[in-house]
Amino acid sequence: MTDISFGALGVPAPLVAKLTELGKTEAFPIQVDTLADTMSGRDVLGRGKTGSGKTLAFSIPLVTRLGGKLAGGNRRPGRPLALVLAPTRELATQISAVIEPLAEVYGLKSTTIFGGVSQQRQVAALKAGVDIVVACPGRLEDLMKQGFVSLDAVEITVLDEADHMADLGFLPVVTKIMDKTPQSGQRLLFSATLDNGVDKLVKRFLHNEVLHSVDEATSHVSAMTHHVFEVPSVNEKNELIRKLASGTGRRILFMRTKHHAKKLARQLTDAGIPSVDLHGNLSQPARDRNLAAFASGEVRVLVATDVAARGVHVDDIELVIHVDPPMEHKAYLHRSGRTARAGKEGEVVTLVLPEQRRDTAALLRKAAITVTPQQVTASSPAVDKLVGDVAAYVTPAPRAAEQPRGQSQGGRSQGANAQRKRANRDGQPARTDRSGRPAAEGGGRQQRSSQQRAAGSGQASSGGLKVGGLVGMSQGGGAGRRRSGGR
Template structure:
């Protein structure tokens, strides 16, 4: 399909496509639209910004023009994406077609939505939560739906909408056409496609994990405390609209306050804003009222703003796949774009996961070094100290036998065995005599021991020896038997 005019569709729809100035189809559109017009189920995957919305909108309108009783339901993960899908529908659904529609999203007036549904809306675009609310209120009847679109399905599953989607599908007739579009194709998407799609045609355009080639990607290594100052430098250096992604809602509001204080026009968009406020922020950003938009991952997917020239990842995403969707907000519809990512020490593991997602063959410097060391050691035997020592001994023993120079006793040769034996005997006897002489002259003294056999023997104690007693107490014995007179008195000395 080279042109939309080549399609086998209703003339009214062809005129509306011309008025909307859609001329050349994108690869996903040229492959999926002819299959969808045949009534087959489609499992389509393509990068963000490749025109998936128009790929399911044209077959939907053609089917509703042919069957006046038919209904179409388009389920989107976020309010922003649902609003953008409805804008694309309204571009084609002009007065000549005039099919009733309703946008069912949270944050907007329930009464307004009820009025739209009462006007026999045949095109329903909404988020899972608000669609379920209307089903419970019995204000939404899905019994005539024969065209179902699940847009950004991987995002819906990540956000935990699986139970709500299953509830909605219970109210849709079994005989219907289903188109499932996604930017990535994880295992849970394949399980859902097997469960709810009937022999779908698989359409894949480009690499699912590689960003658009026209987006220039850069990284900037920095510490956390200097991130804001570098952000200011980047905002001054770059021209055009800039989308800055942060991790938290509080962080988005905080940065906006600081930027406004520093004289920059900035707004924030996150989940805590009312729908009217979110619409006003996006409208002001599109119109150029604010040059800088600080956003959480709620705006990472489906935000189609062609004026975005630069994307700055102030914080890394929580999921590696979200990096691709973030930078996909720039470089829309074949235009050039740039993406800058701030990297701190704490971001190393996540950044490694992102690089492996983009390039499965990516290897870090440490992994390359490990592989090199393995290659170098391959084929070499591991060094064993014991083994080498034994081998050494064997070597020297052999040498001893061969060469007499290694023999310690050079005086005797191998032939003179008798002399050697005499020498050994003399040496032994000399050593024995020497030991005996040592202990002969040595005086034995009493000491301490823990040998129990020692106490059983009667040891000679020099103190207990009788001779020793006689010698030591000889002087005392002199005065032992001396008798004193009973009456003893001193004589007074009289001077002459």
């Protein structure tokens, strides 16, 4: 932390007052280093570790300049003055939450644009006129092609988490979008790392830029304590997961697949530990609802895939648990960065089975993390110390019975595209009628005859899958296909 105030850095008094109202009185190093250049209109390349304050570092100059000499006069439909690109919906939403109160000081309007939701609200906001757009590349490109938004009036463009956009394959789209912004505009690029093609963006779009790097590319937060807990079996790992999740503070549990994130959240809830999941299979309203429940304290456990590794900025997350160690070291650093944010302390635990020891050791070496593995059980003193006070048991609310596949589900789309997506997700071909069109879902003769054929061939099952423990799973071929998870 630093004792330099925002006022001392030249931030206008109205914004200083708003920042003070929001409890932000002292600037972080990335903000101290960059604000003089960004507020003067220079192109800036900023690198800082996760949780270092990059969002505020670009939000302050963006609002300061638009509220001052760059004020664009009357708003024009579909022609924003500032653009912030972010790789994920969650990150776009949280960037917008930082910008909005600052923008209100000068009467500036902002909106978010991302996929996974209807575009109607986004189009309506653009038609009404907005000053600042915070967008994910895919949906923004769609709206540009449809003629709802033009970037020819953009004065300031910000690329946040550019390296993650590269990881997700967004660089070609980002390049197309950046090409539509005026060459004379200011460009700010903030990221935790500058590899994987990000240097090409810098060379092409930033002019006479200033580099501000407050951390090494693999730097981790010094206030973060890392633990590696080795367990001999899946059953003992399950007991350890339940114990680590039982504390009173907020914690995030990271899984590799969507299916197991959803499953673990349910099992913890059923065990009296209210939990929600966050992953790519959820609709945007469900993502927003679950994240809001976690942020408000309604639930204290979030079970997530790597979709949350960069996009979740919730205060006071005291513990991050790598239930499944990630595939590569950057994911480890970004997952871990959900705790120990804004100068606070935090703990990170990686759970390791015997067959994962070698890969986990290599992962930590690449992440420049030095930690001695410990062999533990759920009752070990090291575990008790991390858990602290155990939260009271919460009786789980009754869960609505799930209807079998093929039966009508209220509000469930029966369109061809929806059926195709469900078929792909389930690993089964979409059903069609005699003309080749998708068959209507529901009972009917086809469903009954399918059941009769299955029974006749001895394939009907009376017991279903028996799953033992929190993260147990079938080892059959069909189950393996359904475990293709991802984010």
